[in-house]
Amino acid sequence: MKYTQTISKLFIGILLLTFLSCAHTPKRPVEELTYRLIPQFADRFIFEEKVASDSLDFYEIESKGPKIIIRGNNDNSMAVGLNRYLKDFCLTTITWDIADSIYMPDNLPSVPSIVRGKARCQNRFFLNYCTFGYTMPWWKWDDWERFIDWMALNGINLPLAITGQEAVWYHVWKKMGLTDEEIRNYFTGPAHLPWHRMSNLDYWQGPLPLSWLKNQENLQKQIVKRERELNMKPVLPAFAGHVPQELNRVFPKAKISRLSEWGGFPDRYRSHFLDPMDSLFSVIQKEFLTEQTKMFGSDHIYGADPFNELVPPSWEPEYLSSVSRTIYESMSQVDPQAIWIQMTWLFYIDMPSWTKERVNAFVNAVPKGKMILLDYYAENKEVWRITDRYFGQPYIWCYLGNFGGNTMLAGNMKETGMRIENVFHEGGDNFTGIGSTLEGFDVNPLMYEYVFDKAWDISIPDESWIEKLADRRTGKIDPHARNAWKLLYDSIYTQPAQLGQGALTNARPSFKGHGNWTTQPYINYDNKTLLKAWGEMLQATPRNNDLYSFDVVNIGRQVLGNYFSVLRDRFTKAYIHKDKNELSRIGQQMINLLTDIDELLSTHSAFSFERWINKARQTGITDEESDYFEQNARTLLTTWGEKNQSLNDYANRTWAGLVQNYYRVRWKMFIDDAISALNEGKEFDEKAFFRKVTDFELSFTQQTGYSEVQSKRNSVETAKKMYQKYASQIAE
Template identity: 25%
Template sequence: SVEPALAAGGPDTYRLLSPPGAAVAVAVTGSSGVAAAAGLYRYLRDFCGCHLSWSGAQLRLPDPLPRLRTEIRVTAPGRYRYYQNACTQSYSYVWWDWARWEREIDWMALSGINLAPAFAGQEAAWQRVYRSLGLNQSEIDAYFTGPAFLAWNRMGNLRGWAGPLPPAWHLKQLYLQSFYGQPFIWCMLHNFGGNHGLFGTVEAINRGPFAARRFPNSTMVGTGLVPEGIEQNDMVYELMNELGWRQEPLDLPSWVTRYAERRYGAPNAAAAAAWRLLLRSVYNCTGVCVNHNRSPLVRRPSLRMDTELWYNTSDVYEAWRLLLSAGAELGASPTFRYDLVDVTRQAAQQLVSDYYVSIRRAFQSHALPELLTAGGVLVYDLLPELDNLLSSHSLFLLGRWLESARAVATSDQEAEQYELNARNQVTLWGPNGNILDYANKQLGGLVLDYYGVRWSLFVSALVESLNSGSPFHQDQFNQAVFQVERGFVYNKKRYPAAPAGDTLDISRKLFLKYYP
């Protein structure tokens, strides 16, 4: 229930209690609808062992529902829990229908988020304004970008690209619908471009909001999430959302152990140990986070790529081993399978960097046999195996991204335009690779037919250079590989939108081949 008086004019508050008698296990009351939803998730999370995230839900309720020994009352330390970045609209939400938005809004409410922008449909309003100012439709069409690039059109730094916006787009969107003395919201900007890649700054987010709130004369009014893209690194977002209701930092190792149990629906020592390893390494960048989401795997190959990382890669390999060992017990959990794909993918990403270093070293040493060996393993085995792994899970499929774009269309012509938008955004990002690979994704189909083809061309160019005795020219390679990249954008190949293969089997096969 909602009782505004519960907050007494202050920040959101929720109350959990078990009324006398057996009829009701728990009564959840909030000062607002969002506060009540946050209280409900607190009960589900901490007392029922449930878990809800972008990658899946584990909602097996105990029977009977647990009763509370004492009343729990929690008041948020700030007025707001903010969510979204202007770019999230294009990198993640662009092809969403109401069913997907409804799930997201439920997640937002249960996470306690009470402040979020609503950009949908504004182009229809602007179109009416522009017409009232005397612009004709062709002038307006030349201004609006295609759907996948509207975030930057709205920010004023892009116009026309991948447009125009069909009339049906406007209609569908309408249906959806610290500075001195200035109040501010402490926000976590965690993701750029909707990239895949394990990453976090857990110590910073566990302490930063509390330090900012304690600062003399602090004007902080809340916490927030501002990722450019979502549906990645669920743990970091669950942590940040919980901190929006806390008065002090958490004990992170204990928290992540309980998180693993909730996420998979059962305790497992190996899975918990894996998460503690990830927490202290890849999820705990404390300095300059070099090459965050910029692995050589997803970059246009060159001889000058940096492979330095902010964490000990052996921790990810060991977490991979531990998760695989938990597969017999947890393999039926959808969120476990998602995490196994994600951690295996991260390990494979690290391996790609190692093979790249071997390729570069062999080329610079004029060691053709070593170049052929390292390049052959990378192009003909590791990348295809990684593509098979990603293709085993619905959330790592290029076909799902492309089909969701086509599904928004009301005609074949629109479907082709929207697919072009979707392909271009995750690859060239613009007509000429203007911010090439900024929105890179590691998806089944994309790894093999885009990144894999680029790497094959790169290795072939290096081999040809050694065989002919002529120098390797990066500018010439860039011109050649651009044709491959552009060809992928305009290719009409259809990709499956349903997964194929068993994640556990494929991950185990990769492990037996490549575990260092």
């Protein structure tokens, strides 16, 4: 009897488990996203797929009792609907930075009436080759997971996905007869790989460790899997002609030429290019795409960018046409559905050489619709307007907004909005989307929210958009925050980001100018206006402390950085007038200001050199590898390349640790030498100082084991202290 009861209970248990298993359906990717980001409210959202009436994505939001219903034609559009609800009803901004906590109200607000949204374009592109060097080289999966969620929330469906390609090339070059040493020496250090991938640079800080190749291969598999789950089409790389010069050892008859010098690097780092007319070209393309598809799959969209900031072997239109045609045909022979995405930065940066005839020859050698062109820096120069809308090939209007990860408040918001509206009305049938091609994640996150909102039918005036932004950044409606953001919109965010920007604090010291083209400190607004915005911001009483803390540090950092230029000019004046007491007094003020800037920055992880270095070190699996990665990470942000390179300070950032231990040290050397020269009745020795400062810069890149604990000071209280200390001086 007991045996029969036991069997019966076991049978009932199995049936119950089977029923529960069958009743449970796997969560949609957008549901999983919701559980990751706001787990405390995830069960309050219901996501329903609904067929679109046309080819454009859409979403709907409504309340049903305690539940929030979000519908859309796929998980990507439903994520946009979720983000719209969070932003408009909860005053919640979810950033791309995993270090930022997510503010939510105590209760989910209901939606009074159904809210609908529809995409205005099919393609929403994001990223730049450079972003993978200036921001992402040390990212782990948790960083990528948060970032991919952010992309989905903002409707991005065409992300550049070039992580891990060296693992593919390693297998291809090995198969073609190159040795392990030849291949890994050919690659650059991790942070410089974007410029290797763009054919600008080889061998710099190689060899690349095998552990890096495997790590990045595994990471890319996770990246593309998640992006596809959220209805994105990852843009994978294709072969564009860049080869190791050692390939001539195996194929002595291959037509391989040396490309032009780039970035001031010596000849030994120059890249090599295989003539597309060489029969080996299609062989390599087939090997690469086949191996890549085996590793990472394919959505049939490939990025290939020959001649970026380089001089082609020939400027003849027939040659440019044959290069373009061969690259595309070699792709389509492997993947008949292949679409080629080409950035058009090269047309902008070398406009005199890329005449309309040459651009036309290059882009129209590819069948119509099989090439998509990225109008890379359209907030500054719209190439579509000077190329007859790219002669009919599809294109995407892109906002760049940042060079080198520079920490400068920049962005021409009104102009950007007008240009986007104009391209929707005047861009032609071959205008297919909106994108952003930022070089580094930066201190102007509002601009990227703004640009991707423009890809949807959110028809509110900019003034209202800014008010809503202010509400989200503080977690409440606060008049002081709104006033601050209105000042920023009207007076600060009026000019596009430029190549080589940086506060004078970050420049190689000099009596006048700014040391190098890479650290231009010029601003087109009165610093007193920015000071006023900072003061208004500091009077706000936020509920969302994380984003508000970022804002008060970010604005304060720029205010104080701008003021440093005033002090430097006073220092120069005192030197010219041989006023020893004034020279010493102003010199000490400059050093104290740099110390105070570093103190303010140290209160927020977004402005941390320590964070950058620690992430680089954590990438290594041995102490030796950690040291190697740290040196590579230091180099990119300081000298960029070799000693006294033309790109020196191109990736300058006003970050805690970098200000105190690098920029401040350089300025103290300069100030001390100027004071000594005046005291000794000598002229300042420019050459001696140059030798000293460049020796220091190089030595800084070679240090290892950096560790500086983030300050536990409160960001807001520290910002208020700095404001009280400097406001009257700046307002003079």
